[in-house]
Amino acid sequence: MVVPAETPASIKNWTRRHLLGLEKLNREEIEIILDYAAYFKTLQKTRSKLDHLSGVVVANLFFEPSTRTKTSFNLAAKRLSADTVDFTASGSSLSKGETFIDTALTIESMGVDLMVVRHSSPGAPELLSRHLKTGVLNAGDGTHEHPTQGLLDIFTMREKLGSLDGKTVTLVGDIKHSRVARSNIWGLTKLGAKVIVCGPPTLIPPEIERLGVKVVHRFDDVLAESDVINLLRVQFERQRGAFFPSIAEYAHLFGMNKKRLQRSKENVLILAPGPINRGVELTPDVADGKHSQILHQVTNGLFVRMACLHLLAQTQARETPVQ
Protein backbone atom coordinates (compact mmCIF):
# COMPACT_ATOMS: atom_id res chain seq x y z
CA MET A 1 0.00 0.00 0.00
CA VAL A 2 1.30 3.47 -0.83
CA VAL A 3 0.93 5.80 2.13
CA PRO A 4 0.31 9.35 0.88
CA ALA A 5 3.03 11.70 2.11
CA GLU A 6 1.99 14.65 4.23
CA THR A 7 3.39 18.12 3.68
CA PRO A 8 5.81 18.74 6.59
CA ALA A 9 4.28 21.30 8.98
CA SER A 10 7.69 22.95 9.42
CA ILE A 11 7.56 24.64 6.00
CA LYS A 12 5.36 27.34 7.57
CA ASN A 13 8.44 28.49 9.51
CA TRP A 14 10.42 29.29 6.34
CA THR A 15 10.71 33.07 5.91
CA ARG A 16 13.60 33.68 3.51
CA ARG A 17 13.22 35.23 0.07
CA HIS A 18 16.63 34.08 -1.16
CA LEU A 19 18.92 31.08 -0.83
CA LEU A 20 22.42 32.50 -1.06
CA GLY A 21 24.46 30.09 1.05
CA LEU A 22 24.35 27.68 3.97
CA GLU A 23 26.44 30.04 6.09
CA LYS A 24 23.33 32.15 6.61
CA LEU A 25 20.97 29.31 7.52
CA ASN A 26 20.46 27.85 10.96
CA ARG A 27 19.95 24.18 11.75
CA GLU A 28 16.17 24.46 11.72
CA GLU A 29 16.13 26.07 8.28
CA ILE A 30 18.44 23.40 6.86
CA GLU A 31 16.17 20.72 8.31
CA ILE A 32 13.07 22.36 6.81
CA ILE A 33 14.65 22.03 3.35
CA LEU A 34 15.82 18.44 3.94
CA ASP A 35 12.42 17.33 5.29
CA TYR A 36 10.59 19.03 2.44
CA ALA A 37 12.95 17.38 -0.08
CA ALA A 38 12.22 14.00 1.53
CA TYR A 39 8.51 14.73 1.11
CA PHE A 40 8.98 15.43 -2.60
CA LYS A 41 11.04 12.28 -2.95
CA THR A 42 8.18 10.21 -1.56
CA LEU A 43 5.65 11.97 -3.78
CA GLN A 44 7.77 11.63 -6.87
CA LYS A 45 7.85 7.84 -6.80
CA THR A 46 5.20 8.07 -9.51
CA ARG A 47 6.95 10.91 -11.38
CA SER A 48 3.64 12.69 -11.80
CA LYS A 49 3.64 16.42 -12.37
CA LEU A 50 2.75 18.51 -9.31
CA ASP A 51 1.21 21.97 -9.37
CA HIS A 52 3.09 23.71 -6.53
CA LEU A 53 4.66 26.28 -8.89
CA SER A 54 1.87 26.68 -11.37
CA GLY A 55 1.81 30.33 -12.52
CA VAL A 56 5.38 30.89 -11.26
CA VAL A 57 8.16 31.83 -13.68
CA VAL A 58 11.69 30.58 -12.96
CA ALA A 59 14.65 32.01 -14.91
CA ASN A 60 17.97 30.18 -15.06
CA LEU A 61 20.84 32.64 -15.40
CA PHE A 62 24.03 30.69 -15.97
CA PHE A 63 27.17 32.74 -16.54
CA GLU A 64 29.41 29.65 -16.13
CA PRO A 65 29.21 26.17 -17.69
CA SER A 66 26.97 23.61 -16.02
CA THR A 67 25.40 20.27 -16.86
CA ARG A 68 23.84 18.70 -13.81
CA THR A 69 22.94 21.80 -11.80
CA LYS A 70 21.22 23.58 -14.67
CA THR A 71 19.35 20.50 -15.86
CA SER A 72 18.36 19.64 -12.31
CA PHE A 73 16.96 23.12 -11.56
CA ASN A 74 15.11 23.09 -14.88
CA LEU A 75 13.58 19.70 -14.26
CA ALA A 76 12.70 20.56 -10.64
CA ALA A 77 10.86 23.69 -11.77
CA LYS A 78 9.04 21.78 -14.53
CA ARG A 79 8.02 18.93 -12.21
CA LEU A 80 6.28 21.56 -10.08
CA SER A 81 4.58 23.10 -13.17
CA ALA A 82 6.57 26.35 -13.26
CA ASP A 83 7.26 28.16 -16.53
CA THR A 84 11.00 28.28 -17.12
CA VAL A 85 13.27 30.50 -19.19
CA ASP A 86 16.94 29.92 -19.85
CA PHE A 87 19.54 32.61 -20.18
CA THR A 88 23.10 31.87 -21.26
CA ALA A 89 25.75 34.57 -21.10
CA SER A 90 27.38 33.90 -24.47
CA GLY A 91 25.49 35.59 -27.27
CA SER A 92 23.61 37.85 -24.81
CA SER A 93 23.58 41.63 -24.41
CA LEU A 94 26.44 41.25 -21.93
CA SER A 95 28.69 40.98 -24.96
CA LYS A 96 27.29 44.37 -26.04
CA GLY A 97 28.50 45.95 -22.79
CA GLU A 98 25.37 45.66 -20.64
CA THR A 99 26.08 45.22 -16.93
CA PHE A 100 25.18 42.07 -15.04
CA ILE A 101 22.60 43.94 -12.96
CA ASP A 102 20.96 45.59 -15.98
CA THR A 103 20.69 42.22 -17.71
CA ALA A 104 19.03 40.72 -14.63
CA LEU A 105 16.67 43.71 -14.23
CA THR A 106 15.64 43.32 -17.89
CA ILE A 107 14.82 39.66 -17.37
CA GLU A 108 12.99 40.44 -14.13
CA SER A 109 10.82 43.00 -15.92
CA MET A 110 9.46 40.25 -18.13
CA GLY A 111 7.65 38.90 -15.08
CA VAL A 112 10.04 36.48 -13.43
CA ASP A 113 9.44 35.28 -9.84
CA LEU A 114 12.61 33.30 -9.10
CA MET A 115 16.12 33.54 -10.53
CA VAL A 116 18.61 30.71 -10.35
CA VAL A 117 22.05 32.27 -10.74
CA ARG A 118 25.47 30.76 -11.41
CA HIS A 119 28.41 33.12 -11.75
CA SER A 120 32.21 32.96 -11.53
CA SER A 121 32.34 35.91 -9.08
CA PRO A 122 31.76 35.18 -5.39
CA GLY A 123 28.86 37.31 -4.16
CA ALA A 124 27.18 37.80 -7.57
CA PRO A 125 23.84 36.23 -6.48
CA GLU A 126 23.86 38.31 -3.28
CA LEU A 127 24.42 41.45 -5.34
CA LEU A 128 21.40 40.62 -7.46
CA SER A 129 19.28 39.90 -4.39
CA ARG A 130 19.89 43.50 -3.30
CA HIS A 131 18.72 44.92 -6.63
CA LEU A 132 15.86 42.62 -7.61
CA LYS A 133 12.40 41.90 -6.28
CA THR A 134 12.58 38.27 -7.41
CA GLY A 135 13.82 35.49 -5.15
CA VAL A 136 17.43 34.55 -5.92
CA LEU A 137 18.88 31.04 -5.65
CA ASN A 138 22.64 30.69 -5.73
CA ALA A 139 23.57 27.86 -8.12
CA GLY A 140 27.31 28.33 -7.45
CA ASP A 141 29.23 31.62 -7.14
CA GLY A 142 32.94 31.31 -7.82
CA THR A 143 34.78 29.74 -4.91
CA HIS A 144 32.18 30.95 -2.39
CA GLU A 145 29.15 28.64 -2.00
CA HIS A 146 26.97 26.16 -3.83
CA PRO A 147 24.14 25.72 -1.34
CA THR A 148 21.94 23.26 -3.23
CA GLN A 149 24.94 20.99 -3.87
CA GLY A 150 25.80 21.11 -0.16
CA LEU A 151 22.17 20.34 0.69
CA LEU A 152 21.91 17.42 -1.71
CA ASP A 153 25.16 15.97 -0.37
CA ILE A 154 23.82 16.30 3.17
CA PHE A 155 20.41 14.92 2.15
CA THR A 156 22.13 11.83 0.69
CA MET A 157 24.23 11.33 3.85
CA ARG A 158 21.23 11.81 6.15
CA GLU A 159 19.13 9.39 4.12
CA LYS A 160 21.74 6.66 4.56
CA LEU A 161 22.98 7.44 8.08
CA GLY A 162 19.81 8.64 9.78
CA SER A 163 21.26 11.56 11.70
CA LEU A 164 24.52 13.40 11.10
CA ASP A 165 25.07 14.15 14.78
CA GLY A 166 28.48 12.79 15.79
CA LYS A 167 29.25 11.35 12.34
CA THR A 168 32.63 12.01 10.73
CA VAL A 169 32.64 13.45 7.22
CA THR A 170 35.94 13.90 5.40
CA LEU A 171 36.16 16.34 2.50
CA VAL A 172 39.13 15.51 0.31
CA GLY A 173 40.88 17.62 -2.30
CA ASP A 174 40.77 21.20 -3.46
CA ILE A 175 39.25 22.83 -0.39
CA LYS A 176 40.73 26.20 -1.33
CA HIS A 177 38.85 26.63 -4.61
CA SER A 178 35.77 24.53 -3.92
CA ARG A 179 32.43 26.21 -3.25
CA VAL A 180 31.02 22.75 -2.57
CA ALA A 181 33.51 22.36 0.29
CA ARG A 182 32.35 25.59 1.89
CA SER A 183 28.65 24.75 1.64
CA ASN A 184 29.34 21.26 3.01
CA ILE A 185 31.31 22.68 5.93
CA TRP A 186 28.62 25.20 6.93
CA GLY A 187 25.79 22.71 6.61
CA LEU A 188 27.47 19.68 8.17
CA THR A 189 28.83 21.49 11.22
CA LYS A 190 25.39 23.00 11.88
CA LEU A 191 23.89 19.51 11.80
CA GLY A 192 26.38 18.22 14.38
CA ALA A 193 28.82 16.32 12.14
CA LYS A 194 32.55 16.28 12.74
CA VAL A 195 34.19 17.60 9.57
CA ILE A 196 37.74 16.80 8.48
CA VAL A 197 39.29 18.54 5.49
CA CYS A 198 42.11 16.70 3.79
CA GLY A 199 44.36 17.73 0.92
CA PRO A 200 47.81 19.05 0.04
CA PRO A 201 48.75 22.10 2.18
CA THR A 202 48.63 24.28 -0.95
CA LEU A 203 44.94 23.47 -1.46
CA ILE A 204 43.80 24.09 2.12
CA PRO A 205 43.09 27.75 2.95
CA PRO A 206 44.92 29.12 6.00
CA GLU A 207 42.82 29.39 9.16
CA ILE A 208 40.08 27.11 7.84
CA GLU A 209 40.02 25.57 11.36
CA ARG A 210 38.07 28.66 12.38
CA LEU A 211 35.07 27.16 10.59
CA GLY A 212 35.13 24.30 13.09
CA VAL A 213 36.91 21.69 10.96
CA LYS A 214 40.01 19.57 11.53
CA VAL A 215 42.81 19.76 8.94
CA VAL A 216 44.71 16.62 7.92
CA HIS A 217 47.24 16.27 5.12
CA ARG A 218 47.53 12.49 4.99
CA PHE A 219 44.42 10.82 3.57
CA ASP A 220 45.50 7.42 4.89
CA ASP A 221 45.36 8.74 8.48
CA VAL A 222 41.59 9.42 8.37
CA LEU A 223 40.25 6.46 6.41
CA ALA A 224 39.40 4.38 9.47
CA GLU A 225 37.36 7.07 11.22
CA SER A 226 35.36 8.49 8.28
CA ASP A 227 31.66 7.61 7.94
CA VAL A 228 31.51 9.61 4.72
CA ILE A 229 34.22 10.60 2.26
CA ASN A 230 33.30 13.40 -0.13
CA LEU A 231 35.82 13.62 -2.98
CA LEU A 232 36.00 17.11 -4.41
CA ARG A 233 37.17 17.80 -7.91
CA VAL A 234 40.47 19.60 -8.37
CA GLN A 235 39.28 22.97 -9.69
CA PHE A 236 41.92 23.42 -12.40
CA GLU A 237 39.90 26.23 -14.00
CA ARG A 238 40.11 28.33 -10.81
CA GLN A 239 43.77 27.70 -10.01
CA ARG A 240 46.40 30.16 -10.98
CA GLY A 241 49.73 28.37 -10.87
CA ALA A 242 50.67 24.84 -9.91
CA PHE A 243 49.40 23.61 -6.56
CA PHE A 244 50.94 20.13 -6.73
CA PRO A 245 53.66 18.51 -8.84
CA SER A 246 51.53 16.22 -11.03
CA ILE A 247 48.08 14.71 -11.38
CA ALA A 248 49.60 11.25 -10.94
CA GLU A 249 51.07 12.31 -7.60
CA TYR A 250 47.76 13.84 -6.52
CA ALA A 251 45.91 10.62 -7.39
CA HIS A 252 48.53 8.60 -5.51
CA LEU A 253 48.23 10.66 -2.32
CA PHE A 254 44.57 11.75 -2.34
CA GLY A 255 42.73 9.51 -4.80
CA MET A 256 40.21 6.98 -3.51
CA ASN A 257 41.00 3.47 -4.72
CA LYS A 258 40.39 -0.17 -3.86
CA LYS A 259 43.23 -0.32 -1.33
CA ARG A 260 42.03 2.72 0.54
CA LEU A 261 38.47 1.42 0.47
CA GLN A 262 39.66 -1.77 2.16
CA ARG A 263 41.10 0.30 4.99
CA SER A 264 37.91 2.36 5.38
CA LYS A 265 34.79 1.67 7.46
CA GLU A 266 32.77 -1.25 6.17
CA ASN A 267 29.77 0.95 5.30
CA VAL A 268 31.63 4.08 4.29
CA LEU A 269 29.71 6.34 1.90
CA ILE A 270 31.67 7.67 -1.07
CA LEU A 271 30.34 10.93 -2.45
CA ALA A 272 31.52 13.16 -5.27
CA PRO A 273 29.67 16.25 -6.49
CA GLY A 274 30.70 15.67 -10.09
CA PRO A 275 31.83 16.16 -12.72
CA ILE A 276 34.17 13.34 -11.70
CA ASN A 277 37.59 12.76 -13.17
CA ARG A 278 37.97 9.01 -13.22
CA GLY A 279 41.46 8.04 -12.13
CA VAL A 280 42.11 11.37 -10.39
CA GLU A 281 39.79 11.83 -7.38
CA LEU A 282 38.70 8.21 -7.51
CA THR A 283 39.27 5.10 -9.56
CA PRO A 284 36.50 3.79 -11.86
CA ASP A 285 35.90 0.70 -9.68
CA VAL A 286 35.19 2.94 -6.68
CA ALA A 287 33.06 5.37 -8.70
CA ASP A 288 30.88 2.49 -9.92
CA GLY A 289 31.13 0.36 -6.78
CA LYS A 290 28.64 -0.35 -4.01
CA HIS A 291 29.82 2.43 -1.69
CA SER A 292 29.39 5.10 -4.34
CA GLN A 293 26.53 7.57 -3.85
CA ILE A 294 27.32 9.61 -6.96
CA LEU A 295 24.16 8.88 -8.93
CA HIS A 296 21.96 8.97 -5.80
CA GLN A 297 23.29 12.47 -5.21
CA VAL A 298 22.16 13.51 -8.68
CA THR A 299 18.71 11.98 -8.14
CA ASN A 300 18.34 13.64 -4.74
CA GLY A 301 19.39 16.99 -6.18
CA LEU A 302 16.11 17.17 -7.99
CA PHE A 303 14.08 16.86 -4.77
CA VAL A 304 16.26 19.30 -2.88
CA ARG A 305 15.81 21.87 -5.66
CA MET A 306 12.05 21.29 -5.79
CA ALA A 307 11.95 22.02 -2.06
CA CYS A 308 14.09 25.17 -2.34
CA LEU A 309 12.16 26.57 -5.29
CA HIS A 310 8.80 26.08 -3.62
CA LEU A 311 9.92 27.47 -0.24
CA LEU A 312 11.19 30.67 -1.87
CA ALA A 313 8.10 30.95 -4.09
CA GLN A 314 5.92 30.76 -0.99
CA THR A 315 7.76 33.63 0.70
CA GLN A 316 7.55 35.59 -2.53
CA ALA A 317 3.79 35.04 -2.78
CA ARG A 318 3.27 36.09 0.88
CA GLU A 319 5.34 39.24 0.59
CA THR A 320 4.42 40.50 -2.86
CA PRO A 321 0.93 42.02 -2.93
CA VAL A 322 -1.15 41.16 -6.01
CA GLN A 323 -1.42 44.23 -8.26
Ligand code: NCD
Ligand atom coordinates in the same frame (compact mmCIF):
# COMPACT_ATOMS: atom_id res chain seq x y z
C1 NCD B 1 30.29 21.53 -8.72
C2 NCD B 1 30.42 22.99 -9.05
O1 NCD B 1 30.06 23.44 -10.13
O2 NCD B 1 30.88 23.70 -8.16
N1 NCD B 1 29.58 20.80 -9.66
C3 NCD B 1 28.25 20.78 -9.67
O3 NCD B 1 27.58 21.74 -9.37
N2 NCD B 1 27.68 19.62 -9.97
C4 NCD B 1 31.56 20.89 -8.40
C5 NCD B 1 32.66 20.96 -9.40
O4 NCD B 1 32.55 21.57 -10.45
O5 NCD B 1 33.69 20.39 -9.09
